[in-house]
Structure formats: structure tokens, C-alpha cells
Amino acid sequence: MKKHIFLIGFMGVGKTTVSQKLSELMSADEIDTDAVIVRESGMPISEMFEKYGEEYFRGRETDLLRRLRTYSPAVISCGGGCVLREENVTVMRECGTIVLLTAEPRTVYFRVSGGDSRPILNGHMNVDYIAGLMEQRRPAYEGACDFSVRTDGKRPGQIAREILARVTDSGSLGTVEK
Secondary structure (H helix, E strand, O other): OOOOOOEEEOOOOOHHHHHHHHHHHHHHEEEHHHHHHHHHHHOOOHHHHHHHOHHHHHHHHHHHHHHHHOOEEEEEOOOOOOHHOOHHHHHHHHEEEEOOOOOOOOHHHHOOOOOOOOOOOOOOHHHHHHHHHHHHHHHHHHHHHOOOEEEEOOHHHHHHHHHHHHHHHHHOOOOOOO
16 A cells, blocks of 8 residues: 545544455555544533634544654545635545545434534434435535445445445555655
């Protein structure tokens, strides 16, 4: 593996779980941007949103992505709103392949409705709101990705193998210029 693979998509589509499986298949490091930001800041994302606002969190994402340009190639699970900043997309394109994971709004609701760790959905935990927000973000996701993979009804290992086959067939594991 000679360049990063970035997994993007709406919350609850399976980015973290799939990135873990894909990194195992590829014997590569796995980086979850949300987990790194939480570890480095010493507070949960929900608290960060509450204390400092979404823009502050998005700035932390951008700073992390800039740093990742110098890391050894890895499978990177990005936060759901990561592609909302064009600079983030530019950085990801410079050093990796961008894979969009998708799922139906009902699937996302089923996956995320059991907790309150999704500050964007707090107070709006319903299928209609999720569908609306997904549609609002769809152009950014589709405009950023090299290809997409549906996750509905699939196991994480199956999705990881599908991604691996696509990046291998397309030559997307080529060299990253530094």
C-alpha cells in the first residue's frame, strides 16, 4: 500500500467498522479521525460541539488531515462532515483514494439511534431528519469520492473486500508523491 484510503460518508454508514476490517486485510494502519481528535482534545465530540461549536471541531479535522499527508499509508475513517470543507477534500485527493460508503436513511437510523454521541442528530433522531441531512450532504460526498460502495445488508468484511478489489483493479494503490 503506497497511499492512504479515506473512507467518507454519513454517520452510521460503517466507516469505522469497515476501516478496521480493511486495515486487517491490507496489513495497514487504521486511523479513525474522530477517535484521534477525541484523544488529542481530551473530550468527547459532543462536548467539543457544546463548548466550542461545530466550526472548532471542523478545524481540528482539517489540522489532522494536513498532518496525515506525512504519515505512512493507512486506512483512514473520516468524520461524517469531513468533506464539507473543500480544503479537506483537496488534502485527501493529494495523498489517497477517497471511498464513499453509503446506506439508506433507515439503516443509518437503526445503526445510530441507540446513543447520544452524534451531536448533529441530538434532538433530531428520526429517519426524516437523517434523510434530509443525507440529501443535503450528498453532492459533497459524491463530488469528493473516487468511487462508492453501498453498505446496506452487507457484513463489514464483505464491504472491505469489495473496496480492496476496486482499489487493486484501478491501480489506486499507486505511489504517493511527497
